[in-house]
Amino acid sequence: MDVVETCGKETTLSSGEPSNKRSIPSIDDDEVVGFENDAEIIMKKLTGRTKELDVLSIFGMPGLGKTTLARKVYNNPSIVNHFDVKVWCAVSQAYDRTTLLVEIFEQAINKECKIKENDNVADMLRKFLIGKRYLIVLDDIWEVEAWEDVRLCFPIGANGCRVMVTTRIEQVAKHLQHRSDPYSLRFLTREESWVLLQKKVFRGENCPSNLVEAGLQIAQHCKGLPLVVVLIAGIIAKMGREASLWLKVANDLSSLALGEQSMKVIQSSYDHLENHLKHCLLYMGLFPEDHKIAVDDLLKLWMAEEFVLNSETENMEETSRNCLNNLLNRSLVMVSKKKINGDIERCILHDVVREFCLRKLKEEKFMQLTVPYSPYQHLCSMNSRLCVYIHDDLVKQLDHCEYQFDKIPMLESKESTKCFGECSRSLEFIAHPNFNPWNKSNPLPLLVKLKLVRVLHFPDEDLPSSWPIAVQSLTYLRYLEISVEEFDFKWISHLLDLQTLVVDSSKFRRTSPATIWKMKKLRHLNVNELSLVWDDNDKAIFEESSTTMLENLKTFHSHRITVDDMNPRFWWRFANLEELSLRVEALPSCPLFPSVEVHTRLQSLNLVINPRGFFDSVGWESYFVFPSNLRHLSIGGCFLTKEMTLNIARLKKLESLTLRGGFPLGKIENRCWDVTNVEFRALKYLALNFMRMEEWKASEESFPVLEKLSIRSGYFYKEIPPSFADIPTLRLIKLYDYTDSLEVSAMNIKKEIEENTGCDSLQVLLLS
Incomplete structure (x- = not known):
């Protein structure tokens, strides 16, 4: 039976979303085997017994499933409903106290915030948690010092607050002990290992009888370590289904010592890789x-x-x-x-x-x-x-x-x-994906010694103004991601092998992209400040007869761009574009897509439109005719007039639609989004975020195959159309920051589906 997961009005993090930054990996339910009793024991410790602050530690060797068990408990609806504040944070061996506190604080208040140098984050966190029933999960603590760095931030009260910790080190678990004894996670039994192995290998199918004996031997030799079971499953799933091959794996496993089991098994998986x-x-x-x-x-x-x-x-x-x-x-x-x-x-x-x-x-x-x-x-x-x-x-x-x-x-x-x-x-030289260990004051001198490097990735801190000179010697670059004060395409025009260009520029600059046509291998372009300047020599490029193209370009993103007579023709030159994301700064004066037939491969379009001047515009909807093969569309800051709605509905392959911060109609008419006679024939996911509409009308034919509906900050309209109860494919309604009437309408739809079908097929998530 699906469960309605409800967080109280002060709840800051929903079930299944432990972190916006470093959340634990998702694990399908069929991969969680053998933890049912353990989960029940831990949940009783979290919700019962003492009302004083308690710390529950789960310890065990790597690969035993500590994080998986903690996740199973953390996401359980009874835990979700019990605590006002829930935070999940991976600590790890190398951590920074300030970074850790900021992450816990941001999760607690459920939003990112700019922390100043003189801010006392520890005190801010402690004050926020006072009076609230909180659950803080600290995953993978290696040292006692990590706990000492944060423990004073957790107020001691009689609210039934809990801290749950996972660690591979028993002494750390004992040091953290308050009232509950550390929980030593056991190994899987042979039967449990065999269940997990079958689920990973056969994916719901029955195991052939000729493989059962060999499979049980493999399960036995995995010594109850879930990680080993999963890794071995990854190997034998690629093998022929022959008992002799499986027995060979079992025999190889039996010779491994438990202490090096994980490394040996990973080595075995590694050896099987191309x-x-x-x-x-x-x-x-x-x-x-x-x-x-x-x-x-x-x-x-x-x-x-x-x-x-x-x-x-x-x-x-x-x-x-x-x-x-x-x-x-x-x-x-x-x-x-x-x-x-x-x-x-x-x-x-x-x-x-x-x-x-x-x-x-x-x-x-x-x-x-x-x-x-x-x-x-x-x-x-x-x-x-x-x-x-x-x-x-x-x-x-x-x-x-x-x-x-x-x-x-x-x-x-x-x-x-x-x-x-x-x-x-x-x-x-293969560049390190994380350049934080490098000299942050000026990393450029190192580049002179790495002329053959193919990847340059400095996204977080502004490079010195001399960066264009340093990059001149890096002629083999294929990937360039930088944060700089100023940017001009001519400074990188020599990088003819470049495939990916990502630029975060903090200073506004008008630039000519004329040199970009030399970069024929460019596949992904993301420049946040793209104010383009065209001269008379460029105009020939935009004639329909022009053959000037970037045929390899797949994605084009710009966070600030104008739409005039020239710029749409700029991305018109990217005939094989698959993903386009634009923040349009002013009212369009021409169509976004001069010829929609050009972008037949465009799959994803994200538009954020600055609404200045829209109230005085006439006929602007005609500028928003989209390429016909779109599968994903996201629009922010626009009016959903009848014409705009029909333009969207004409997209026969559209699977997901996200509408953000807009109005359903003009200022004179009632703000009602009426799609009663409109059909979104392929739409599976619909998200309405901060939409300022007073009413929403739809028929059962409007969304015939919809599976998920998400509404964020639905303060302006009272209910979801009752016709949603007649959508046979609907499986999830998710509400963030909702009104009582919106909650009631969602629950009424769920109840009606249960009464009509006899099945509890709709899940409703109520998240504050």
Whole structure:
């Protein structure tokens, strides 16, 4: 039976969303095996017994499922309803006290905030928690000092407040003990291991009888460690379903010592990977511990480093995503967050897998003989190259002005010296995905020593004004993400191999993108301040007969752009565009898409429109005719007139629609969004955020296949149309900051569905 999850009006974080920054990885219910009794025991400790503050510690070895159990408890509806404030924070081995406190505080108040240097975050957090019943989860604490750094921020009262901690170190768990004894997590039984193994391998299908005996042996040899079960499942799922092959795996497992079990099993998974997948996995190990890796960025980084090349398809992004799916299927990488459409937004490495990656890199002296992936290229191809990972030790060495490459310790062996001496141009540097350890005051001098680097990623801090000079020598760049005061396309016009360009510019500057046409390999462009200037020489580019194109460009994002007669023709030159995101600064004076037939491959469109002048506009809706193959559309700050609504409804493939901060009609008419006679035939997800409408009308034909409805800050209208009870596919209604009448309408729809179908198929989430 689906449960209505309700948070009180002071609840700050919903079930299933433990953090906006570093939330734990999502785990499907069928992967959680053997924790039912443990979860019941822990929930009783969290909700019962003493009213005083209590700390419950869960401890056990890596891979035993501490985080999984804590997550199962944290997301349980009875826990969600019991606490006013819920916070989940991954602490990890390396942490910063201030950063940790800021993250806990932001989750507690449920919004990001700018903390000043003189702000006492610890005191702010303590004052906010006073009088509230809170649950704070500190996942993966390694040292007692981490607890001492934050414990005084948690007020001691009689509200039944709780802190739940996971740690792999028993002494840490005992030190944190208040009233409840530390909870030692047990190993899975053979039967539980076998259940988990079957679910991972067969995905709901029955295990063939000829594999049961071998499967039970594998389950037995996993020694009750869930991580080992999951990793082995990833291996045998790719094998033929033959008992002899499974028995060989079981025999190999039986010879492993439990202390090194995790590393040995990961090594076994690693050995079964193709070479290009090994490089992809080890690269992920360089991200910080517990880091939720943005998948879109990761795939672009893999492409830039040429770990994966297109083989039978021109779509390198698709090839890269297939590599990630391969690692996910082998359980070496875990899903952390999914997008609305089900695609993976963020992924994460288990601590044990990351530790293995770092060990492997150190064993290989941070070097790899990398071969670009191609099924038609032999592994001993002469085109292979020696790659050196930029790790913290190397950065410290390079930071000395007198440091020379021929003195690099890792290159002193005869083979390395030979390779370095004879093939010096093949020595390339794989950039560390996180550049925080670098010299923050001025990292540019290091770049002179890394001329063959392919990725430059400095997104968080402004580079010095001399950055264009330093970048001149980096002619092999394929990925450039920087935060700078000023930007001009001409400063990077020499980067002809560039695939990804992301620029956060803090100073407004009018720039000509004329030089961009030289960058034929550009695939992803994201420049926040894009005020374009065109001269007479540019006009020929925008003639319909012009062949000037960036045919490889897939995504184009700009956070500030005007729509005049020239600029729409700018992205008109990107015929194969798949994703477009624009913040339009002023009232459009011409159509956004001069010819909608051009962008037949456009799948996702995100528009944020500044409404200044809209009240005085006439006929502006005609400028918003969208390319017909859109699957995802998000619009912010506009009027939903009848014509605009019909323009959206004409999109026959549209699956998700997000409307933000707009009005359903003009200032004279009643603010009613009436879609009674409109059909969104393919729409599965609808989100209405901060919409200022007083009424909403719809028929059962309006949203025939809708699955999810999300409403945020629905203070302006009283109810969801009752016809939503007649949508057979509706599975979820999610309300944030809702009125009582809106809640009542959602519950009435749920009740009507139950009465009409006899099934509790609709879940209602009420989140404040």
